[in-house]
Amino acid sequence: MKRLGKIYILIIMLFLYLPILTLMVLSFNEAKSMAVFTRFSLHWYAELFQSKLMLGAIVNTFSIAILAALIATIVGTMAVLGIDAMKPRTENVLLAANNIPMLNADIVTGIALMLFFLMIGVPRGYCTILFSHATFCIPYVILSVRPRLNKNTDKLYEAALDLGASEKYAFRKIVLPELWPGISSGFLLSFTMSVDDFIITYFTRGAGINTISTLIYSEVKIGIRPSLFALSTIIFVVALVTLIIVNYKQNKADKMAA
Amino acid sequence: MISRKRYATPFIVWIIAGTLIPLLSIAYYGFTARDGGFTFANITAMFQHDHMQALGLSLLLAFISTLVCLILAFPMAMILKDSKYGKQGFMIFVFILPMWMNFLLRTMAWQVLLERQGVINTLITMVGLPRQELMNTPGAIVLGMVYDFLPFMILPIYNTVSKIDNHLIEAAYDLGASRKKVYTSVILPLSVPGIVSGITMVFIPALTTFVISNMLGGGKINLIGNIIEQEFTVNSNWYLGSGLSLVMMLFIIVSMLFLRKFDKTGGESLI
Numbered sequence: 216m217k218r219l220g221k222i223y224i225l226i227i228m229l230f231l232y233l234p235i236l237t238l239m240v241l242s243f244n245e246a247k248s249m250a251v252f253t254r255f256s257l258h259w260y261a262e263l264f265q266s267k268l269m270l271g272a273i274v275n276t277f278s279i280a281i282l283a284a285l286i287a288t289i290v291g292t293m294a295v296l297g298i299d300a301m302k303p304r305t306e307n308v309l310l311a312a313n314n315i316p317m318l319n320a321d322i323v324t325g326i327a328l329m330l331f332f333l334m335i336g337v338p339r340g341y342c343t344i345l346f347s348h349a350t351f352c353i354p355y356v357i358l359s360v361r362p363r364l365n366k367n368t369d370k371l372y373e374a375a376l377d378l379g380a381s382e383k384y385a386f387r388k389i390v391l392p393e394l395w396p397g398i399s400s401g402f403l404l405s406f407t408m409s410v411d412d413f414i415i416t417y418f419t420r421g422a423g424i425n426t427i428s429t430l431i432y433s434e435v436k437i438g439i440r441p442s443l444f445a446l447s448t449i450i451f452v453v454a455l456v457t458l459i460i461v462n463y464k465q466n467k468a469d470k471m472a473a
Numbered sequence: 474m475i476s477r478k479r480y481a482t483p484f485i486v487w488i489i490a491g492t493l494i495p496l497l498s499i500a501y502y503g504f505t506a507r508d509g510g511f512t513f514a515n516i517t518a519m520f521q522h523d524h525m526q527a528l529g530l531s532l533l534l535a536f537i538s539t540l541v542c543l544i545l546a547f548p549m550a551m552i553l554k555d556s557k558y559g560k561q562g563f564m565i566f567v568f569i570l571p572m573w574m575n576f577l578l579r580t581m582a583w584q585v586l587l588e589r590q591g592v593i594n595t596l597i598t599m600v601g602l603p604r605q606e607l608m609n610t611p612g613a614i615v616l617g618m619v620y621d622f623l624p625f626m627i628l629p630i631y632n633t634v635s636k637i638d639n640h641l642i643e644a645a646y647d648l649g650a651s652r653k654k655v656y657t658s659v660i661l662p663l664s665v666p667g668i669v670s671g672i673t674m675v676f677i678p679a680l681t682t683f684v685i686s687n688m689l690g691g692g693k694i695n696l697i698g699n700i701i702e703q704e705f706t707v708n709s710n711w712y713l714g715s716g717l718s719l720v721m722m723l724f725i726i727v728s729m730l731f732l733r734k735f736d737k738t739g740g741e742s743l744i
Contacts, residue, residue, distance in 0.1 A: 220552040224564070227549055227623075231571050234582035234620070237592055241585065249585050250595035290483045297481025309481070312488050315496070320681040320725055322698055326705060326718055327495030333711070334498055350491030353484065413577055413684065418705065431577045435688060439581060447578045454573035462566060 242444035259441040272430040283348035284405035291356025316351045325418030339421035347419040348409045356401035363397035502715035515716020531696040535679035538618035542675050546626035550634045568624045580688045609691035617685040626671040633667030669736040
């Protein structure tokens with residue numbers, strides 16, 4: 216039984232990783248072939264980094280992700296504090312509305328936003344992508360910050376005020392530390408969702424602007440070039456290193472807590 | 474009180490401008506004719522042969538890929554539950570990592586493997602077999618969907634399965650239940666919330682995708698997502714595109730309500 220389980224894990228892992236591994240091997244291939252490896256070469260990496268389009272797309276992707284995550288985190292965290300003060304009925308209505316972008320199919324969200332921009336006559340470009348990304352990130356921030364707010368926070372805050380702290384000071388010293396784990400995970404979640412998004416960006420971008428995802432899509436449509444394999448390799452390695460660092464830090468924190 | 478109602482104002486404005494008005498504009502365009510009058514034609518257009526065919530194929534392929542994901546994911550989640558704690562962390566890491574890679578690149582990987590001059594065909598011809606047409610088939614699309622969405626099935630199921638108290642399972646065995654009985658009466662009912670959220674996270678993106686079908690179907694196989702996307706980007710017929718989107722949303726809502734009936738916890742384990 217144990218052996219069977221190990222074999223099963225192996226098969227699933229091969230299924231998940233062999234395609235990625237193939238791209239990584241082919242990215243170092245000198246020939247353009249998608250099957251035969253001729254000689255080791257780095258020239259697809261050179262091509263990737265010489266492409267102005269790609270560099271622009273990388274800058275757009277990350278600047279949009281950081282800004283969208285920042286906006287979503289601020290709006291979302293404020294929303295958690297605001298919603299908490301409302302009547303349960305209003306609270307439920309708002310939380311239900313908050314769920315819509317998460318449950319909706321991406322293509323519907325994308326089309327809806329595109330129609331909205333067309334209707335109000337805003338030309339599509341960097342700002343419309345940013346607005347759309349913040350829209351789908353806010354719900355995730357609210358979901359991760361809300362559980363951190365509890366009765367205790369309120370009491371400590373009041374106590375701080377009674378003891379003469381200013382509102383700002385009490386907020387900084389009591390509320391923010393209490394909410395912080397939720398805020399930071401909401402920010403990170405938003406950031407990764409934004410970097411990863413293709414469908415909503417596709418419908419809300421203008422003609423002249425690309426993120427990494429939309430650029431990949433338009434290039435794949437013309438014909439696959441090995442420079443995209445090089446890109447895959449880089450993204451994979453960056454993801455691997457980031458996840459290892461996050462895991463390592465978490466393990467360390469867990470051990471400290473224990 | 475730290476909480477002040479007015480803190481929620483930016484959020485409320487954002488929900489109205491970013492979610493509610495955009496959704497209403499789909500409804501508006503969906504019921505509007507090109508000349509501006511009210512019409513049902515954009516909705517009933519779903520009954521046209523091409524559109525029905527695309528919708529039928531989307532439902533079928535989404536159903537098959539969801540089923541395949543479920544069949545692959547459940548044993549995986551059970552194996553993970555039984556493995557040692559330290560190893561569990563590593564295994565979850567293994568399933569999360571591919572999710573961090575852009576899904577267009579992951580789909581492209583299968584294009585490279587399945588292409589006429591691709592890796593699999595090269596291997597096939599090397600052993601002396603004739604080349605196979607693997608690309609541009611419904612099978613290729615299902616493969617792409619399973620590959621892209623499998624982690625989204627494994628993780629929620631694992632999350633619920635790992636919380637099942639092992640004492641319950643042992644108690645069932647002690648009371649003389651067979652292996653099969655333990656699965657059907659104890660483990661399966663307790664893992665329903667995870668299965669339901671896994672199905673939601675696979676079925677809806679699979680039903681509405683246009684990217685996977687475009688990349689692995691070579692533009693020859695149209696799913697409902699492709700039809701809608703083309704109405705917006707190629708034909709610029711937002712009225713028809715909106716009408717068809719409304720019908721598609723109906724299918725999403727119906728399938729969600731259907732799934733919710735099974736999940737009494739109300740989708741808490743969605744994330």
